[in-house]
Amino acid sequence: MKRLKILFLTRDRSQQMEKSSFYLAEEMKKQCDLMLWTEDGHISKILAQIPHKPDFIFLNDFLDPKLCPRILGLNEISIPKGMIFHDISYQIQRRKNYINKEKIDFIFAHYRDAFMKWYPELAHRFIWLPHHVNTEIYRDFQLPKSINWLMMGAILRHIYPLRVIMLNTMKDQPGFVYHPHPGYNVVQKVNQGSLVGDEYAKEINRSKMFLTCNSIYEYTLMKYFEVLGCNTLLLAPATKETEDLGIIDGVHFVAVNRLNFMEKAQYYLTHETERIAIAQTGYEMVRTYHSSEARVRQLLSNITKLLSLRN
The missing domain is CATH 3.40.50.2000 (Glycogen Phosphorylase B;)
Incomplete structure (x- = not known):
């Protein structure tokens, strides 16, 4: 050809x-x-x-x-x-x-x-x-999983209402970490201390679980692919679109909503074998089909x- x-x-x-x-x-x-x-x-x-x-x-x-x-x-x-x-x-x-x-x-x-x-x-x-995802950036760095739950990115109530609820609920939980969005700018001008590129991917890789949402528009956002690409368990909403992308609840990630995200976050903290298995399957899937x-x-x-x- x-x-x-x-x-x-x-x-x-x-x-x-x-x-x-x-x-x-x-x-x-x-x-x-x-x-x-x-x-x-x-x-x-x-x-x-x-x-x-x-x-x-x-x-x-x-x-x-x-x-x-x-x-x-x-x-x-x-x-x-x-x-x-x-x-x-x-x-x-x-x-x-x-x-x-x-x-x-x-x-x-x-x-x-x-x-x-x-x-x-x-x-x-x-x-x-x-x-x-660029699999040279978003990969398993095999870092110690020192963060129980991670959130990163914009917290705007009118666009990401579930993220607001997640952050307000999780912020006092031991082992929870949140990093704000660094802003869409050239790398040299992002807020000092912000995590971008390799450092962003490594922070995801350090976490056992990553909580996020798909916005009021129900987009399968880039974070779905980035988190899976770093071999971390993704907790996020599911849609027909995510399913058609081959991102399957209970196989590659864990689907959550405003009523059950806390329960599932706690469950997978204590059920390590299940958490690791789902994260690994999601990692392999995204590297194969979504690189x-x-x-x-x-x-x-x-x-x-x-x-x-x-x-």
Whole structure:
């Protein structure tokens, strides 16, 4: 099979705290002929400057200038185009307008069920691109499990109400640790003492259990994959989407809600054998099916199929 030639229009994310786009691009370099473009410009001028005519143009969203450069003229070219939608709850109508105006052929989004709810008229253009983990960062460091329960990240009542309840309930429990979100910024500017990159992954690996939620939107958030990738027992809500991703309650993680999270947190603290077995199964599953390497294979397979249907 010939290697795809893909033009990825994205800002340089290598120094950002949140690096999923960077990890995706680094893996794409291994599996296809990837051309990166990070500056604002007109697509016709960009195409004239790159070494090959791309089979596919891939945009890293369009709303956030930290994610994607401002590209003009996309509606003037016939090369198939796809775009990642990151925060699909943000400016929904503006997103719909942009897709139609710029004639974007396909939309890649992390959250299937929410996308179908908010963008039903674009369902025929949707390709599911769930989150993934760089297994060189998110791995089992085999650190002593010195933390009973860990929470990390934003605590916003209007977005993460279950996290607020979890934190307020667990904060006085011996062995519970909470770290606030470091902020979406370049690594050099995150709050002093914040855990990012390897240190973030190591802190997860030190914990026996990690409590989190999937927000009011019921997203299968990146934390699901990060925690599983560090061989720590995940306690979080379950949905049909998590199940369809192969993340199964009682096998790979433990499903919880506002009524039972405390009971299950205490149960798995004292039932070590069960806790270790579920965490290990989840760890192996995420490394097999949800690594950045596996996700890029799926992405390129999908793009290949899309291109074959157009020919």
